[in-house]
Amino acid sequence: MTQDWPQIRTAGFDGFLVSFGDSLSEPANRAALAFRAAVARAGWDGILDTSTSLVSAYLQFDPHWRDHAAMRAALETLLGERDWYAADLPEGRSLWRVPTVYGTDIAPQLAEAAAAAGMSVQEAITSISETRVRVQTIGFAPGQPYLGTLSSAWDIPRQTALTDKVPEGALTVAIRQLVLFSVSTPTGWRHIGQTAFRLFRPDAEVPFVLRPGDEVLFEPTDAETLHNMRAAGPDGGAVREDIA
Amino acid sequence: MSRLLTIRRAGPGMTVQDMGREGYLSFGLSRGGAADRQALYEGAALLAQDPAMAAIEMAGMGGEFEADTDLRIALTGAPMRAGIDGTAIAWNASHFLPKGARLSIGAADEGVYGYLHVGGGIATPERLGGRSAHLAAGLGNALGAGDTLEIGADRNAEAPSMCLPPDPRFDGGPVRLVPSLQTSFFAQAELDRFETTTFQRDARGNRMGVRILPEGDGFHSEAGLSVLSEVIVPGDVQITGDGTPFVLLAECQTTGGYPRIGAVLPADLPRVAQARPGVALRFSFVTLEEAVAIDARLRAHLINLSAAVRPLTRDPADIRNLLSYQLISGVTAGDDLEL
Numbered sequence: 001m002t003q004d005w006p007q008i009r010t011a012g013f014d015g016f017l018v019s020f021g022d023s024l025s026e027p028a029n030r031a032a033l034a035f036r037a038a039v040a041r042a043g044w045d046g047i048l049d050t051s052t053s054l055v056s057a058y059l060q061f062d063p064h065w066r067d068h069a070a071m072r073a074a075l076e077t078l079l080g081e082r083d084w085y086a087a088d089l090p091e092g093r094s095l096w097r098v099p100t101v102y103g104t105d106i107a108p109q110l111a112e113a114a115a116a117a118g119m120s121v122q123e124a125i126t127s128i129s130e131t132r133v134r135v136q137t138i139g140f141a142p143g144q145p146y147l148g149t150l151s152s153a154w155d156i157p158r159q160t161a162l163t164d165k166v167p168e169g170a171l172t173v174a175i176r177q178l179v180l181f182s183v184s185t186p187t188g189w190r191h192i193g194q195t196a197f198r199l200f201r202p203d204a205e206v207p208f209v210l211r212p213g214d215e216v217l218f219e220p221t222d223a224e225t226l227h228n229m230r231a232a233g234p235d236g237g238a239v240r241e242d243i244a
Numbered sequence: 245m246s247r248l249l250t251i252r253r254a255g256p257g258m259t260v261q262d263m264g265r266e267g268y269l270s271f272g273l274s275r276g277g278a279a280d281r282q283a284l285y286e287g288a289a290l291l292a293q294d295p296a297m298a299a300i301e302m303a304g305m306g307g308e309f310e311a312d313t314d315l316r317i318a319l320t321g322a323p324m325r326a327g328i329d330g331t332a333i334a335w336n337a338s339h340f341l342p343k344g345a346r347l348s349i350g351a352a353d354e355g356v357y358g359y360l361h362v363g364g365g366i367a368t369p370e371r372l373g374g375r376s377a378h379l380a381a382g383l384g385n386a387l388g389a390g391d392t393l394e395i396g397a398d399r400n401a402e403a404p405s406m407c408l409p410p411d412p413r414f415d416g417g418p419v420r421l422v423p424s425l426q427t428s429f430f431a432q433a434e435l436d437r438f439e440t441t442t443f444q445r446d447a448r449g450n451r452m453g454v455r456i457l458p459e460g461d462g463f464h465s466e467a468g469l470s471v472l473s474e475v476i477v478p479g480d481v482q483i484t485g486d487g488t489p490f491v492l493l494a495e496c497q498t499t500g501g502y503p504r505i506g507a508v509l510p511a512d513l514p515r516v517a518q519a520r521p522g523v524a525l526r527f528s529f530v531t532l533e534e535a536v537a538i539d540a541r542l543r544a545h546l547i548n549l550s551a552a553v554r555p556l557t558r559d560p561a562d563i564r565n566l567l568s569y570q571l572i573s574g575v576t577a578g579d580d581l582e583l
Contacts, residue, residue, distance in 0.1 A: 009425040012477050012507035013535050017425050023472060036270070051269035051475060053499050058269070058475040063536050064543070139473070139499035142273040142381045146473070158501075160485070182272070183382055200273075202371050202383055208271040 006031070006084070008075055014048070014063055018075060019056040020084065024148065024177075027085040028055040029136050033212050034087030038078060046071075052137050052212065054146060090213040092242075098180075099221040099229055099237040100129070100171055100193040106223060109163075109190040113173050116156040116190075125220060127151060128192070133178055135214045143199035143208040144182040147216060152176065158188035169195040169236065171218060178218075193218060196229050196236025204234070215243065247313040247395040249362060251387055252346070257303025257450075258387040259377035260366050261359075263296055268372065269498055275478070276378040276495045279303075279357045279451050280514040282546065283321035286408055287361030289549035290318035290338040292400050297365025298375040300387070302358045303451075306349025307389075309360070315341045316363030316398060316405075322355025322414055322518055337407035337556050355414030355518040363403075364396035380452055380495050405556040408549065413515045416445065416523035421481060421506035422535045425474065429465040429503045430483075438463060438505060439528050443489070445519040451495040454516060455488060456525055462487015465503040473501045479508040481527075491516045509535055511542040 005028075011017040018035055021028035036050050036057035046065030051058045061071055102125045103110035114124035133147040150173070158174045163186060166172060170181045171193030179189055182199035195218070199209050210216075221229075221237070229237030251258075263284065264277025278284050278301055288295035306324050318338040319326055326333050326349045333339050338361075341347055352358055368375050377384030387393075427435070437460075446455035463483050465471075476482070480492045482502045491508060493516070506529060508516060519525055530538065 010422070010532060011425050011475060012479055013422055013509055013532075013539065015475075015477060017475060049266055049269045049275075051498065053475045054472055056474060060269070060477070064540060067536070068532055137499070138270065138272045139475075140272060140497045142268070142271060144272050183380070200381065202381075207372060208273075 006079055008072055008079075010068065011058060015058060015060045016071060016075060017056050017058050018079065021055045024054050024136070026149070030087050030089055031055075031084035032057045032137075033090055035078070035084050037090065042078065044074060051139070053139060054137050090211065093211070093213045093215065094240050095132075095243050096210070096214060096216045097239045098195050098197050098216055098218050099226055100195050100218040101223050101226050102129070102193045102220055104223060106194045107171070107191050110192040113156065113190040113192050117153045119153065124192070127153070128173070128178070129218055129220050132215050132217055135210050135212050135216070136177070137212055138208065138210065140179075141181070141183045141185065141200075143210060145180055145199070145210045145214075145216075147178040147180065148176055150176045150178065156190075159190060160188075162186045162188050163191060166191045167194070169197055171195060180216075194226070195238070196226055197238045198234035198236065201234055247311065247315070247364070247397075249309055249311045249315070249366070249393045249395055251389060251391045251393070252308040252310055254307040254386075254388050254391070255302055255305025256386070257301075257305075258307060259301050259379070260298050260368055260384065260387070260393065261301040261376045262298040262374055264376055264494060265372055265374040265378075272498050273372070273378070273381055274494070274496050274498050276381070276383075277374070277376045278359070279494055279517040280321050280359070280413075281494075282411070282413070282514050283357070283359045285546040285549055286320040286336070286411070287318045287359055289553050290320070290336075290406050290408060291316055291361055291363050292403055292550065293363065293365065297361070297396070298368065299362070299366060300360040300393075302349065302360065304356055305351050306358060306360070308349070309347040310345070311341060311343060311395070313395070314343050314401070315395065316401065316403065317341045317347065318361040319349070319358065320361065320408075321357050321359040322352040323410070324352045324358045325350040334407060334556065336410050338405050339556075340405060354520070356520055357518060362395050363398035363401060367394045367396035378495055380497070406553040407556040408553055414518045416519045416525045417515060419508055419512045419515055419525055419527050420530045420535070420538065421479070421508045421512075421527055422532055423529060424480065424504055424507040426465070426467070426471070426503045427506055429467040429471070430463070430505055431466060434463055434465075435505070435529070441526075443525045443527070445521050445523045445525060447521040449521070451493055453482075453490050453492040453496055454519070455490050457488060463489065463505065465505075467503055471501055471503050473499045476500045476504070477507065479510065479513050480504045481506050481508065493517050509538055511538050
């Protein structure tokens, strides 16, 4: 890492962002996850909430309780305690196998995305479905994962125009990442697959299913099978196992 | 015994709101809660109860309500025309709503979000530690005719009607912001221009955020559109692909890829949320130190609200509180309130 990182910046009136890089890398992602966990463990007074983005840890605090200078000093001290880029992934991770219909009329942008990546449709399905991707962060919408990293062929831009709406459970691709949508929303990411996996279950014991560090395989299935799995429950046929 | 408020008629953007949910940012769920949080404090001061209690938020248009019990209510936020059984009642005030009487709330005279508070608070079941609807997350629904809402026990049921001096924030005007993590992506000339530009609240906007149209050219950052997705918080001013700013509000997403030019202070965010389409807004940067001082004044103001409430006098509604058993049947139909 260069001397420019990590960086501490204020985020709005009552937040700090500790960033471990300006582009996505595996060590920076692990550093962000580990640093946020350390802030939560530290149990400082006046912390209102914490989260991570791809390469940063965010904390919201009460500046009347602990002023900006004191908060920054505490963060600097914590940063100096170890090499965060060498941090391990979170403990208790899961591997999810998620049945996915690639393409067809329910995921209409597979051919377009494959072409952008310089692949045939079949090559694209093989490439995506055989890559064990990791949850790099949860964000944008409740329980919604950013997953990566795909091979460099998938370094394709987002669309300039937004798709009006992708449905919940949509698997989308851009910039070597997948996003699996937890809500129905407009997006610039291309819709290449469809799952029946519910990521946000507000009334369940575990309302948010995926955690950063979890890994996912999007295994091909057909529309009829997916339809039956959807009827069977919120997992939509997805199966979880522990990562040893 | 349960106490119920029945909605007889509802405008399109009516939801239950409270202070939102803390602690779920890392799961992608933004805090949400009332678009104009200050109004929740005002309602709580008027009813002498906890500001954390849930109220009904009405976007631009009210509705008609009826309770199966005697009830205290308070009206705050964007001033709307309101009446009980046809008799006009004051905004920024608390009132006695007798069992079975019809509370009518019409269109907002100015601003967007009006609030109906009840003594004891709206006591719908909590989900993830809150009662507020978070429509973007699929939590809760907009309220509609025929819905009934549970009301909590009112520990001050006998308290007299009170009023608060209005705190205008419904016609746009000056908005203060602090530099934030991506402000340095913008050249100083762009930041200067941002401060001297008059913006108009666009028609596009909701509880997630509002688009603001600059007079003149859009704004551009040096980083362009290649910025890595980063944390978003309410108040962030995001510059979208075509250079048009979007001010993010309570129900915003938790991450986003468009660069943020600054972050609006909590003290001024209600002014943005309450700006109607076409209303003019202007922005000025303050330092973090100034922002802390401004926020301290806001907190003091909110805490002192309960000392600022006054008995509601010289208002027919006040007299009716004493004589409500005689006046339940209104003398006018109240249709004049349904604008």
